[in-house]
Amino acid sequence: MDSEEAYHPTQGDILSVLRLLHDNGVSVQNSKRAYEELQQYQANPAFCVLLSYVFGAENCPIQNLELGGSWIQYRRLAGITLKNNLEKSEYALGLAAVKEAARCALFVLGNPIDVRIARVAAQIVVKITALTSFDWWRESGIGDLPHLLLNELFRAGDVKTLSSLYTLQYLMEDLPKVVGVASKEIIERVVTLVLDQSIQPNLRKAAFRMCSNVYERAESLDWNVEGLSPLQNGLTGASGIFAGVCTTLLEQGCDGDIALMIEVLRSCSVMLEYLEYFNPISESEMTRLVKWWVYHTINIVSSKETVSEYDFQLKIAAMDLLTTALGIYDRMGGEGVISLLVEPISQCLSTLIPALVNFVPMSREEVDSILSNDDYRLRDAMAVDYHLEKRNEDISEDKYLDDDEEGAPALRSSALRCIDALSMFSSKQVYPYLIDQVKNLWDSDGRLKEAAIVLIGTIASGCYNEIENTLPVLVHQLVNSVISPSEDVFVVSIAIWTLSRILEWAYACDGTFITDIMTAFITRMQSTSKRIQRSAVSALNTAFVTAHNMGTTRKIIAVFPSLVEAIIACLPVYCDANLSLLSDLALHLIAVSENTVLNSHIGEAFKSNRIERAKLFENSYVSVYIKELPNTHLDKDLFSIDRVISGFLTFFPDPVTSVNILESWQAALEDVVNRDVKDDTDLLYNIIYSCGNFINVTSTTVLREWAHRTQGSLASVGFQLLVKSPQQTVKLAAVILLHRLLKNIGSSAYPMGMAVKLLSTLASSIDSFDDPHVKLELVRLITLMVECYSSEFPNESYAAFFAAVNAIRSDAYNDSLMVFVQMAYDICRTLGMVPTLISRSRPEVITRIMAQSENTYDKSVATIHLINALLTIDEVALAILPDAMRLIYSWQQSACNFPGTQEKIRSLLFFYDKHGSQLRDHLGALHPNTREMIFTTYDMI
Known part of the structure; x- marks a missing residue:
């Protein structure tokens, strides 16, 4: 499989690739070895042709071969591997291999026999279009892609229609700059399927989901600009039509399909952001919107009837629609079209608020579930984040219905968000209804009392004027609840949270309110309940942020000694999310405390604790990535510890400590890269982030000596990740690392020959990032490099600089x-x-x-x-x-x-x-x- 010229798959090659596919997807017993073998062929043109052949074969080419799974499974794996190779190797595969992949994918797309195969074919077609162009398909003699999608397949029915919809969706998501304003025509064409009663229901739903997915994905684009991109212009142009389709489906009751109704309500939430872009809305159309987007939604929330097994998800979608509308109304200052949509809500408060409050108390099952995992010695549930390319939900399947989080906890959260939005919308009207509910719940058992307290915290901002006079008494009651040994876990934790919602009032008051509250929080830091620990430390972090914003840090200096003692006492026993919060708290304290003795105590405690945390990290790393033991997870608590140590070293420099830790993370990063660890982006990001932190706290003289001694190896690894990592998060971290190296060391930060390559890479890649925050980091690196290298590499420096300039608007x-x-x-x-x-x-x-x-x-x-x-x-x-x-x-x-x-x-x-x-x-x-x-x-x- 080494030659591209006139390659024709042989039986031996087919057997080899089927074995590879089996070991990489059908069976995972030899996954690491098989994956490494598969990687050897990544840029092999003949292997690409062979994968195309397998993907396009409707039946196994080798008769009577005993397979380890269905042939569809092998075809799908071949297609996915082909797509990945196209993505990673791009033009290195050669034109002949790309053409063969294109012919195969287009044939499968036009003649699909299975939805799974159609999806993969669509992804391959889009990947090849990204490498070439729309016109390339016709010019190369392979086929007319737009004609195939919009004419031949679009209304062909069954899987052919799905093939068209998949491809159109992926084109709009992956190639927004190519599709551009044509997105309007695509949306307008697709919604005709949604409303066509002669079309199969599953295809109508798929067409709706395709449009919904595109608008949902567009939320991640930057809308904080006056000049919209061509894609955004297309989507805004079609937004009124798609919103009208949502209204029509609600009028039709979604034909009794609750799963579809959930998706329609969620789509309505997204389309509210486009309300100002709709064509002038007629009075009759606004009446329809109010009836079906507001009154109908409130009826869903208020209804006590169970309409289906998906009742929770339906009510969540309805509440979220109301919350979104209220949020936009608040953001727009009560002006614009949104006001016509929102104002009728005030007429329904007498039924809406009791219905929302009904969802606030936790169920007994939920209470038992939380308590079963609440002991501080139990580690948080860990799940490996594989960070594989993930598409939006399959348009051929119902979504939102199998999510474990879409249960009672999500229902409660949605209800509280809606109540919060209502209190901001009209506190005078909302407060009387809510306070009656709170009074009814307050003197009940712990579960209902918790609901009363969380309601107080929820409306603390919106109904501040209404509750201000009662706050002294309320604070006293809540503080007593926090420190009372007889109160249950849920009352204590939610009382802490509610107190954190009224900290501004406490700071503004004379007397001891704020110190009483802070002391209550500190006493609960050493609770054996993870929930209470988390609430206490989170509230203390909020207290520091609030004090900084108000300029009132002096009011809490008296509690610093007891807080330091509590932090040091908690340090050995906290882990996971709670340890991260504790580290945030330590950093807040170090930043504002002028007591060097207290700060030194914190720094030494974290340095000492690092020894044990480093062992846990190393041992777990060996288990996961070297020994590959099953059912093991990586202990990442060391990252939290090092955040504090680097923060401490900012004020108390120690070059020996900073360089030692920097070198340990450099070695870890090199090992991760050498092992090609790609299943944990969080690991890569945190190692790079830690390196950057310790670079910032080490003197230039020491760093230059270290960089010379290590021959700039850390910069080389950073550049390698920038070029090769498929994850934007890792690329961003690499850019920040390279910037910090250059800023703190100077032009000698990079090894010989790297600077000119990096300049060229940055110049060619900055336009591929749409997120303004990512562009900012690229611009920072480019401008600093131009300052350092413009005399040495003028052409590359100027090209990169002009690319950076073109990024601004x-x-x-x-x-x-x-x-x-x-x-x-x-x-x-x-x-x-x-x-x-x-x-x-x-x-x-x-x-x-x-x-x-x-x-x-x-x-x-x-x-x-x-x-x-x-x-x-x-x-x-x-x-x-x-x-x-x-x-x-x-x-x-x-x-x-x-x-x-x-x-x-x-x-x-x-x-x-x-x-x-x-x-x-x-x-x-x-x-x-x-x-x-x-x-x-x-x-x-």
Whole structure:
């Protein structure tokens, strides 16, 4: 199987590949050895052709061969392996192998005999389209893909229709930039199947799910920008039509199909975000929306009738729809179309609130289940996260119905979220109904008292004005519940949570309210109940965050000594999630405490505890990844310990400790990579994250010596993960690691020859990441590399820099704006180092972004760098005068508060004034007050 030329599968090769498929999927007894053998053929073109042959064969090519499973199973495994090879090897397979895979996949797609095979064929077709283009299918003589999907298969019925739907969905999910605005036409075509009564019910449901999945996936796109992408334009254009289909299905009662109704309600929740994009909604259409999206939904929540075995999931979907609507109403300030949809809810509170409260008390079975795993000595349930490529749910199957979390706990959570949203919506109307329910529950048994307390905590924010006068008495009662040895686990834990919801009030009050609350939390840290431990430590973390936000940390200094004692006492016995929370608490305390003795106690305790935690990590790692023992899990508590140690070393540097730990994690990372561990992204991420933390707390001198001694091996591993890891989380961690190495060590951080390769990789890959936060980390690394290597590798540095510049956009708002602002600051810093880059750095976009940001020290530094660069090339500065003035206006009269900023802006204004009348003309068009402010602030009179 080594030659690509004129390869024809032989019986021996077929037997070999069937054995490999058997060992890699049908049987797992030899999984590691078989997987390693399979990897050897990953980029082999002949192997690709052979997989295509097996995938396309409707029956086993070798007669009378005894198989270990069904032939469908072997075909499916062959197809999945083929898709993976195409994804990993891409063009290395050669055109002949890719064409053979394309011919086979398109044939199977058009002639499917099984849903599972159709799904795999669709994935292969999409993968090949990503490597080539839509036109390539026709130009290469293989077939007309769009025509096949939308004409031949779309209404062919049965599995052929599913083949079309699968492929269309995957195209929209995997190739959004290619599909673009055509998504509108696709959605509009697919919904015709949903409403066509002559179509088989299962295909109508599949068509609906396909549209629903696409809109659900689109939620992960960045919507905090004015300019929508082509895909987003297509989806918004079709949103009114799809929402209308949802309404029609609800009117039809989903033909009695409760599973479909659940999905329709969930889709309605998603479509609420598109409400403003609908075409002008007529009065009759709004009446339909109110009737079926609001009143009908409230009726589902309030109904005491059990409609099916999926009643819990149905009520959850209904409550979540109401909560989403109320949340959007709050976000929009009660304005817009959403107000017409939400305001009728207030008419139904008398029936809705009692119905919601009815779902709040925990069942006795739920109580027993929690208590059975509540002992602090029991480890949290662990599950290996394989991080394999996971598609949205199969459109040919009902979803949401087999989820273990969709039971009573999820029902309670949804009810409480809805109650919280209602209290924010109309506290005066909601409070009387709720307080009556609370009074009825408070004096009952522990299970019902817990429900009363959680309701108080839930409405603490929305109904604050209504409960404010009763808070002193309420706090006293809750503190007594927390410290009482006779109260049960659930009352204590929820009382702690409710107190954490009113911490702002406690900090704002005179007296001992806050110290009484904190002391109560601390006394419960050493409980034998994991639930109480978690509640207490979580509440203490919230208390520190609240104190920081309010500037009132001084009020809790008195409890620091007892808190340190409790942290040290809990450290040896906490594990898993509770240990992570305890580590957060220790970091909060170290950051604000000025008592070096207390901080030293914490640091030494964690260093000492690390010895045992390191042994647990090493032993479990050997069991899982070296000995491959069954039913074992990796003990990751060491990561929590090291977060605290690195935080402690920030204030109390110790190069010996930091380098020793850094080297241990470097060795672990190299071993994980060498073993090709891919089934635990969390492990990889945390090792890389830990390395980065200890790099940050080690001096540059020590780091340079360490990097020289290790020949930059950590940077090499980071680069390898950036290039080869299939997980975006790992790629992001690798980028952050490479940035920290370069920032703390300098240009010698990377081994010889790596920098130029890394620059090229970053330049070619930044556009493939859609998440603005990921782009930010890439921009940070690129700009720092340009500063370090532009003289050594000018061509590669400039190409990477221009790729970074192209990542920014000025039409962002909300969270995304802050991300792009930071990108602009990083680019300006680089311009300060290499001002000749200004001509191709899109300065007009940078100034627009910065004009929208707050006046801070970072903005001041960026402004100075930008102006310095602008003044090096007159033509560029003059070309962006209107945008530069926008940045100047944004400073108002604050520039004088930041050294050098006012002077630098003045120099730019004087430059403009010397070069023609453009500045005077611009200022002349301003409001007189603004013009006077500019003249006065910058001495232009």
